[in-house]
Amino acid sequence: MIRSTALTYQYTGGPRLEFPDVDLAQGSVLLLSGPSGCGKSTWLALVAALVAPTSGTLTVAEQPLQKLQKVASDAWRARTIGFLPQKLHLSAALSVQQNLAMAQWASGQAEDPVRIHSALQALGVAELAGRKPAQLSGGQAQRVALARAVLLQPRVILADEPTASLDDEAASDAVNLLLQAARQQQATLVIATHDARVSRLLQEGGSAPTAFEELRLSRPAKLGATT
Numbered sequence: 001m002i003r004s005t006a007l008t009y010q011y012t013g014g015p016r017l018e019f020p021d022v023d024l025a026q027g028s029v030l031l032l033s034g035p036s037g038c039g040k041s042t043w044l045a046l047v048a049a050l051v052a053p054t055s056g057t058l059t060v061a062e063q064p065l066q067k068l069q070k071v072a073s074d075a076w077r078a079r080t081i082g083f084l085p086q087k088l089h090l091s092a093a094l095s096v097q098q099n100l101a102m103a104q105w106a107s108g109q110a111e112d113p114v115r116i117h118s119a120l121q122a123l124g125v126a127e128l129a130g131r132k133p134a135q136l137s138g139g140q141a142q143r144v145a146l147a148r149a150v151l152l153q154p155r156v157i158l159a160d161e162p163t164a165s166l167d168d169e170a171a172s173d174a175v176n177l178l179l180q181a182a183r184q185q186q187a188t189l190v191i192a193t194h195d196a197r198v199s200r201l202l203q204e205g206g207s208a209p210t211a212f213e214e215l216r217l218s219r220p221a222k223l224g225a226t227t
């Protein structure tokens, strides 16, 4: 679940972003849309407790973030949030298997090869476990990054522009994989995008149409504007 009220974020020397309220039940799907620069990445960073709101309240997976101590936020994030970044940030020196193991180490858990194998298998890339990221196609690399994002069974999956620079078929695969991963784990799924295809793909929902909410952001007023 994600609930926000009167959420704002002020960049030092930059815009003040004001976000509409959301009240998302656990397991639901949110399309976070709007033009470049409207604040989608900032909203994701707020929900992941990477930055603190300037004002307003935000509760994610039952945790009021204003009550989360800064020192505890890394562990909370590792347990709660599965992040699929636009740039996948797979470590080039490590194998696929080791990239996923690193997510387990980072959350303070021991490496669990069985769980890594089943996460890779669920996304159809188990046979690539020994390869380095440079030996993967773009679509394979994205599946590996998604396997890493859902490995720790997060309550919330945040995907930042998951279809950017993908052709129609790969974009459809990416959205369907996200929906499938979220459904399997009953995670709340947020897809941030300015790609108009995603709304249609969500409506089609792979095998069945998906109920989803849309949070459409608009660009902040220009700094110094008099309106």
Ligand SMILES: Nc1ncnc2c1ncn2[C@@H]1O[C@H](COP(=O)(O)OP(=O)(O)OP(=O)(O)O)[C@@H](O)[C@H]1O
Pocket (backbone or CB within 6 Å): 011, 012, 013, 014, 015, 034, 035, 036, 037, 038, 039, 040, 041, 042, 043, 194, 220
């Ligand atoms: N560190 C920063 N300092 C000042 N302003 C910033 C900073 N980061 C982002 N901004 C501004 O805040 C606004 C929102 O940025 P944000 O990256 O959240 O938008 P976005 O919707 O994710 O954009 P895109 O789709 O291009 O990634 C933009 O106007 C941007 O210029």
